Amino acid sequence: MDLVQALLSGHRRALAQALTLVETGGPQARALLGALFAHTGRAHIIGVTGAPGAGKSTLVTALAAHWRRTGRTVGIIAVDPTSPFTRGALLGDRIRMQALSGDPGVFIRSMASRGRLGGIARATGDAVALLDAAGFDLVLIETVGAGQGEVEIAAAAHTTIVIEIPGAGDDIQAIKAGILEIADVLVVNKADRDGAEQTVRQLRAMLSLADLPVDGWTPPVLTAVAMRGEGIEAIATAAERHLAYLRESERLTRREQERAERELRLILQETALERVRAHVAPSDWEALIAQIVARALDPYTAANRLLERVLPQSGG
Amino acid sequence: MDLVQALLSGHRRALAQALTLVETGGPQARALLGALFAHTGRAHIIGVTGAPGAGKSTLVTALAAHWRRTGRTVGIIAVDPTSPFTRGALLGDRIRMQALSGDPGVFIRSMASRGRLGGIARATGDAVALLDAAGFDLVLIETVGAGQGEVEIAAAAHTTIVIEIPGAGDDIQAIKAGILEIADVLVVNKADRDGAEQTVRQLRAMLSLADLPVDGWTPPVLTAVAMRGEGIEAIATAAERHLAYLRESERLTRREQERAERELRLILQETALERVRAHVAPSDWEALIAQIVARALDPYTAANRLLERVLPQSGG
The missing domain is CATH 3.40.50.300 (P-loop containing nucleotide triphosphate hydrolases)
Incomplete structure (x- = not known):
């Protein structure tokens, strides 16, 4: 039985395991939450x-x-x-x-x-x-x-x-x-x-x-x-x-709408950041950080450059 | 004199104005902070x-x-x-x-x-x-x-x-x-x-x-x-x-590195969300929220679909 089914069936160990997963976050946690939503x-x-x-x-x-x-x-x-x-x-x-x-x-x-x-x-x-x-x-x-x-x-x-x-x-x-x-x-x-x-x-x-x-x-x-x-x-x-x-x-409906919107925004941010990071080699990321620390590059320009690589300004 | 120059020259009103701008956030605030970085x-x-x-x-x-x-x-x-x-x-x-x-x-x-x-x-x-x-x-x-x-x-x-x-x-x-x-x-x-x-x-x-x-x-x-x-x-x-x-x-150097990385991540998230929003018509956004409230769509799948439209899974 997978985690989703086990949790829905009321298995306490599955629930405990799922809670640990969402405490850490990441793609696996999102997949679980999506399936349970x-x-x-x-x-x-x-x-x-x-x-x-x-x-x-x-x-x-x-x-x-x-x-x-x-x-x-x-x-x-x-x-x-x-x-x-x-x-x-x-x-x-x-x-x-x-x-x-x-x-x-x-x-x-x-x-x-x-x-x-x-x-x-x-x-x-x-x-x-x-x-x-x-x-x-x-x-x-x-x-x-x-x-x-x-x-x-x-x-x-x-x-x-x-x-x-x-x-x-x-x-x-x-x-x-x-x-x-x-x-x-x-x-x-x-x-x-x-x-x-x-x-x-x-x-x-x-x-x-x-x-x-x-x-x-x-x-x-x-x-x-x-x-x-x-x-x-x-x-x-x-x-x-x-x-x-x-x-x-x-x-209640209004609260649910506000909550859904907040959730969607947070999940979008989290997922977008993960995807950008997946495009950037760790050594490139460290080099960017070093340039920012040295004030040779500002983090706003750095963010724009990273996003240009994976996210176009217009179209889609 | 523009806001950046005025602030660097020590004009208090420019500083107050800039603080109001960054309290609100958004592209203008980021441009200002980038120029001052x-x-x-x-x-x-x-x-x-x-x-x-x-x-x-x-x-x-x-x-x-x-x-x-x-x-x-x-x-x-x-x-x-x-x-x-x-x-x-x-x-x-x-x-x-x-x-x-x-x-x-x-x-x-x-x-x-x-x-x-x-x-x-x-x-x-x-x-x-x-x-x-x-x-x-x-x-x-x-x-x-x-x-x-x-x-x-x-x-x-x-x-x-x-x-x-x-x-x-x-x-x-x-x-x-x-x-x-x-x-x-x-x-x-x-x-x-x-x-x-x-x-x-x-x-x-x-x-x-x-x-x-x-x-x-x-x-x-x-x-x-x-x-x-x-x-x-x-x-x-x-x-x-x-x-x-x-x-x-x-x-000090280590702290600066940690701060630079945190900044870059936050700015990436903020900018990515804004760009995604710019791709989605307000009526489409509201329709998504309504689907989430009705539990017809989970916010994780919604986020993935939105990102597919502007951000490819691989390449770049």
Whole structure:
């Protein structure tokens, strides 16, 4: 049985193998994703983001356990873009495994790789596609907030849950402004701590100031104590309501169009670069780099010359 | 006088105009950067990163003022990748302007744009090239830490200064592990606060555990109270020593090669995509996207078909 068939039949080892393949990228990964593409588009893809220490792993684990109790299957991708060289995501993964291990309706994968051209966001989008094709009802993407990464990753999700904790200082306000614009559901976790109500009020105030569409979705601000499983069901329900809203308002179609266009552009870039490289001998490539370093040739002229060799200016 | 000549002659309005052009990207921006490329490679490029509230703006402003006193000119690029839609970088910019305004030896630019293909890291690299070509002795890139963005931006710098503050909790440790690997100089700012010495000790302990090259550079851990200008000179000196180390160890050359290769790849991707798009009528492009959304065509096959039209598989 080939990898595509094995993955579609629900073989976990095939899925794990496919995930490793797309983490690396390249022609083989693209062929696999191309073959699986027709089987994607079924899963509800949910991004969960928040600052370090906000309790993302715990909340994601509790959400997964909740959805499992309702009979739905859950794939989890834990992205750690803060760890470029070390595989920092592995520890959280192991802790989580203890809670969900042995359940064939859950699949967990940590990604800390940035080796891939196009970055972690690209690898994450492809991993989501694999879990989607493998038939998981929900795919949760967990990522650290406060950077460009999680905004790009949010773009791969239908629903983005942003986690805050009580008592985050004024310094956080600037970040919140950016984060709020990607949040579909806001959660104040560790709500048994002092200042939880104030944080809820602050977030609601910021939302009321934000320029939200009049007839659109107003992100609910919910509280949770994920460690004790409190508030989890309400978060799950809010996420489900958000997907229903996307469907009814036809925003789902628009998101799908935007995602398809972004994908196509990225794949075009990746493939074009590979083809150009296949035309250039390694020694020629190195000679070009040396000329650029010496400022004898600018990289724009170099790129044009390389493209002239394989890609005509007009016609086709 | 054209834009290239005006920028090389030190006209500030030409520089501002050129920066706007490269923030948007496209063929015009590439032509400008190509024409200026031979004039780059002189500036010492320094990245300054740290969590929100670490005092980056204040420290960058103090460093700039220090270098101005020694007669050197300073360009500053303040990157705010946390603010995708709002121009969040503008406030900090305005505060800083008060300290450095009116000095023709300083140029400050905020960037919050992500509109550009290739993202903020790409736009930042190009902005650095403009300030470098315009003759600034130092170019400081200020960016929020804790994500993928600042690591990519650090790749554009010769020297990366990472700012910590006393008393950051254990939750921060995971991030530090990633951040430490990009740090050439570590600064514990707000060192008049409780716990500063402990944070210094922690950072030194983490460095001693890190896998640093035996005969290489050991990042110094310095303290500062940037608000009062304390510790600034030592930081500036450490940055200068780091550049000298890069030169002597020939790591500068290696970095330049890596940067040139990354640049060339990105420019190739950008240019190839534009050329493909120029071959495809907008209605055909939209039809392709619709087919992808309907799962009637996968984006990998779509990309291959588009490339077949303009880029042969072999020969050239």
